[in-house]
Amino acid sequence: MNISELFAHKKTVYSLEVFPPKKTGSVDTVFNTLYGLRGLPVDFISVTYGAGGSEQQRGKTAEIASLIKKEYGIEPLSHLTCVGSTKDEIAKTLDLLKSIGVTNILALRGDMPVDGNAMMAFDHASDLTKFIKDYDPSFNVAGACYPECHVDAANLDEDIENLKKKVDAGVTHLTTQLFFDNEIFYEFRDKVEKAGISVPITAGIMPIVKKAQVERTVAMCGASIPTKFARLISKFADSEEALYDAGISYAVDQISDLVANDVRGVHLYTMNNVDMAKRITAATESMIKSANKL
Numbered sequence: 384m385n386i387s388e389l390f391a392h393k394k395t396v397y398s399l400e401v402f403p404p405k406k407t408g409s410v411d412t413v414f415n416t417l418y419g420l421r422g423l424p425v426d427f428i429s430v431t432y433g434a435g436g437s438e439q440q441r442g443k444t445a446e447i448a449s450l451i452k453k454e455y456g457i458e459p460l461s462h463l464t465c466v467g468s469t470k471d472e473i474a475k476t477l478d479l480l481k482s483i484g485v486t487n488i489l490a491l492r493g494d495m496p497v498d499g500n501a502m503m504a505f506d507h508a509s510d511l512t513k514f515i516k517d518y519d520p521s522f523n524v525a526g527a528c529y530p531e532c533h534v535d536a537a538n539l540d541e542d543i544e545n546l547k548k549k550v551d552a553g554v555t556h557l558t559t560q561l562f563f564d565n566e567i568f569y570e571f572r573d574k575v576e577k578a579g580i581s582v583p584i585t586a587g588i589m590p591i592v593k594k595a596q597v598e599r600t601v602a603m604c605g606a607s608i609p610t611k612f613a614r615l616i617s618k619f620a621d622s623e624e625a626l627y628d629a630g631i632s633y634a635v636d637q638i639s640d641l642v643a644n645d646v647r648g649v650h651l652y653t654m655n656n657v658d659m660a661k662r663i664t665a666a667t668e669s670m671i672k673s674a675n676k677l
Contacts, residue, residue, distance in 0.1 A: 385523045386426075386460060386555075386556065389426050389427065389458075390583040390648070396647065398426055398429065398651070400429045400430075400650060400652050401428060401430055402431040402655060403444055412655070414447075416655040417447070417450065417451065419657030425664075428451050428457050429459070429461075429489060430447045431462045432444055432462035432493065441476050441479075447459075448460075448485045449485065452483075452485060459487065461480055461485050461487065462491060463477075463511065464491045464511075465503055467502055473514065481519065481521075481522075489524075489527070490512045490549075492507060507545070507548070509552045512549055512553050512554055524553050524554050525554060525556050526550070527558055527559070530560065531606060534605055543578050546575065556585060556648070557585065558585045558648070559585065561600065563606055563608060563609055563612050564612075568646075583647035585648030585649065586638075586648065586649055587650045588638060588650065589651075590634035591630045592656070593626065616629075631662050634663055635666045638663070638667045642667070649667070651663060
């Protein structure tokens with residue numbers, strides 16, 4: 384199935400993200416995650432691209448995507464990055480994905496290594512998108528967007544101009560980087576629409592359920608911490624159980640507000656945490672179902 388068709392038939396699409404194990408880890412860990420997520424009312428599941436872009440890691444991503452489609456009957460969205468690959472390697476990955484029936488791809492530039500040294504098939508995700516569509520137009524390509532501006536962009540206006548290049552290259556829907564302030568998302572959505580970008584935008588939500596996540600997550604993506612969220616973290620920082628529950632509660636509140644404000648999709652960054660995904664899905668399922676009936 385072409386994932387873009389989901390947005391044509393649903394007002395609010397619900398999806399999850401899982402990731403392959405690290406280079407030394409067993410792929411069984413994510414298989415266990417997927418087994419735990421079985422039966423949830425999910426429209427699609429995205430699989431992140433193996434860190435470093437090695438052939439082994441690319442194979443793990445493809446293997447997981449194939450399992451999602453064949454064993455669980457859910458459409459997979461396979462990540463593909465510019466970083467860590469040559470054009471020939473990307474072409475081979477496309478052939479592999481096509482051979483196992485995976486035809487939905489999230490095209491990303493990818494995170495640069497700390498030392499800055501990496502093969503780069505393309506400089507930008509828009510270039511990768513064009514390559515994919517030229518190589519095989521039957522692939523459906525999704526893209527990422529950044530409500531608080533990509534770290535390498537001079538400002539949000541420039542970032543939105545680059546976003547339009549992705550859409551013009553063939554991206555059919557966008558998923559945001561995580562954010563904790565819905566008002567920032569709504570302002571971003573308005574600016575994107577005014578810029579002439581009309582593809583659906585899915586809100587990426589990452590529940591913060593551990594104290595160590597806060598600094599690491601903010602450093603990674605630059606997401607701002609609203610006062611309400613900062614107060615919550617401070618209040619429950621010394622209780623692992625309380626912070627876990629509070630983080631889930633905050634994510635549920637975010638999703639509830641997003642659905643009430645006609646978000647086109649909710650994409651839950653699960654961090655392979657089955658319990659968290661189940662609790663958030665159970666708490667928001669009726670609202671999303673109701674929104675799709677209106």
